[in-house]
């Protein structure tokens with residue numbers, strides 16, 4: 001069995017009135033990027049805080065890098081980098097001073113490496129952090145986390161406030177850290193943020209882990225939209241295939257939503273659709289990316305339709 005960097009069993013933080021995290025069995029394998037997905041208030045931060053011994057569980061156990069977080073020693077903490085969703089920084093310090101201080105606590109990080117990560121995230125290290133925007137404050141945390149070499153990165157909604165170009169750079173940093181052998185727990189309330197880097201995703205809803213899936217499996221489940229151009233008027237029969245929905249047909253062009261996975265006959269719906277197309281003269285075919293978000297939102301359908309709406313407000 002692969003080594004686990006995070007392993008919990010029945011881990012629970014009960015804040016009362018159904019708030020908190022309940023009976024969590026979470027396993028993150030060494031070297032993987034694990035996306036921890038759930039709407040606001042679903043329990044991501046509480047989980048992470050228990051893993052870091054920032055809050056104590058009501059019951060259950062956790063092991064992080066082989067040890068109970070409650071008995072963490074400084075040497076073990078050096079092997080972990082953590083970026084919280086909201087960073088409270090010491091005002092009066094510059095970003096360089098804060099990152100330098102945190103690096104020194106770890107035993108030192110090369111200045112050139114700090115400068116390189118700051119440059120990639122477009123952070124001016126010489127600005128006083130009290131004057132920084134939320135996004136720039138977030139970058140201070142990211143530079144402090146990515147500059148050192150660590151075994152485990154725990155990132156709690158780290159890209160909130162970052163503009164889209166920097167989110168892409170952030171994903172590159174995650175990939176590089178993983179390629180260097182780090183394991184990453186990356187929480188988010190949107191799948192699109194983690195789908196390009198995560199090996200697996202765990203889905204948490206109302207404090208309970210409801211599913212853990214490989215991203216490749218998630219993609220296989222997703223429906224795809226195909227736009228087909230025929231040499232003749234778009235035929236009617238294709239929409240009658242199980243798992244295929246005709247979105248629109250206009251003259252020779254038809255747009256179809258083709259379900260992921262197998263249909264009722266056990267065969268892949270895509271295969272059935274493509275074989276049905278073979279009975280026609282096709283002059284063009286265009287596929288759109290699978291809509292993974294739609295699958296993710298299914299987990300929250302009872303909560304009001306969107307992941308954002310599904311979240312409960314903080315007290």
Ligand SMILES: Nc1ncnc2c1ncn2[C@@H]1O[C@H](COP(=O)(O)OP(=O)(O)OP(=O)(O)O)[C@@H](O)[C@H]1O
Nearest residue numbers: 015019020039040041042043044045046313314315
């Ligand atoms: N200190 C606390 N006291 C009481 N309830 C709390 C406390 N911290 C969190 N909660 C509640 O526990 C639940 C989980 O909160 P948590 O912050 O872990 O969710 P989250 O998924 O990280 O969401 P967000 O992204 O909004 O932080 C929520 O209902 C929240 O209101």
